[in-house]
Amino acid sequence: MRTKRKLSTFVQGFIIINLLWYGLSIFMNLRVLPTPFMVYQKISLLYTDKIYQHILVSLYRVLSGLGIAMILGIGIGLLIAYSGWWNKLLNPLIYFTYPIPKTVLLPILMLLFGLGDSSKITLIVLIIIFQVIVSARDAVQGISQETYAFIHSLGASKYQIFIHVTLPAILPELLTNLRLSVGTALSILFFAEAYGTHYGIGYYILDAWSRMDYISMYLGVVTISLVGFALFIAVDLLEESVCKWKQ
């Protein structure tokens, strides 16, 4: 039922965006702003231009970055929440580095890790991980002492308390954070793929742009948007299966 409703919202949004796009392109009548039909007619480029390869490369970069950032970030966030010692050590570091715009580190990362995927993935991780650490820490610290009273009265072990109370209590916040991170990761991806690669949907768009092949460029934009949307749906499905009790 929920998926059906989401799907219809998606279709509605898709139609509205395309109508706006169509209206604007008719109104402006520029070569750089083709109508959606002109773009969709060239959909076969997906195959002949090997766009799907670019998508796969981009997905690999985004998912690796997201995965590493979430796992490390949640781990470090829990460490800080549970241990005063780690909190003392890491808190100043996080506080100090939080406001630095980490995209400026890309040249340094490329010098250190080379032009390949690792520097791009590292950039994604570096940007996302801080939010994840902070939100995991805050989520754990936000659980009221009352929530634990019952399980303490059963003489539960630390591990049991974590599995039955702490983890399920912070899951909704972690998923909200994952959703935000997906958006952030895709934007960073576009920036990172501007340099030192011939693969990735970001590269594809920029390359088409420089060749003034506007139809391909728009097709790239549509494709990366759909990838983003698919990732959003994936987070939704995850949320629905893990946080059943919230509905």
Place this chain on the structure above:
Amino acid sequence: MLEIDQLKVVYTSNQQSINALGPITMSFEQGEIYAVIGPSGCGKSTLLHVLGGIIQDFEGQVDFNGDRLNANKYAIGFIPQNFGLLPWKNVEKNCLISLKIRGMAIDQQVKDRVNSIMKRLNIHNLMNRYPNSLSGGQRQRVAIARAFSMNPDLLLMDEPFSALDSLTREEAQELFIDLWNEYKVTTVFVTHSVEEAIYMGKKIVIMSHCPGTIVEVIDNPLFNHMEGIRHLSEGTNESLRDSEKYLKLSAHIRGIIKRGWKK
């Protein structure tokens, strides 16, 4: 038997120490049900938290059947004021969690027991629901079922009925007494209501202002005799005599309250 010796609890917050409870010395007998009544903030919840192993930082000693009261060793059923159900577990899993955490095997016998308790409390048709979707009365019954399902050595309840409206409350109290009469678990519960203390407590413990000490422990002659008073239907001689006793007892307790919770 549950024995408390010179129990004292001090909280520290903002580098100030607050003497919240005691010193208290008292013993609770096996198979009895104690109603603890006292002014707000006198340390009733604190006392329950000590008995439930939730507060472990206290002065004095708490012994159960001759050795230290220990949440790992004895099954303690604790029902906090907000019922303490885990929102991410459905009713069935909430009822079984105590068993699971204590490492008790969930075999057919246990399942039958839990099932029959759930039927008694009329929540067996809610098995797959999550606590968020239940009414206050339903949640409370789930909490009671959860506590009874592990066959506790000691049952602790913090104002178990105060969150319910008066009709639901009476029904829940009756259900509880019914269940209790079957299992006879040693029970300590906190209440704000004189009527509830007399209806549900075999012994009534009256506490003083903060830091709470024990003013008086009353043997309640009316325990299990309240049906006649509650349901004024039968005007028998016995229920008339009980009514008199009830008025005397509640006047006595109210007198202590008027004197500022002093004897």
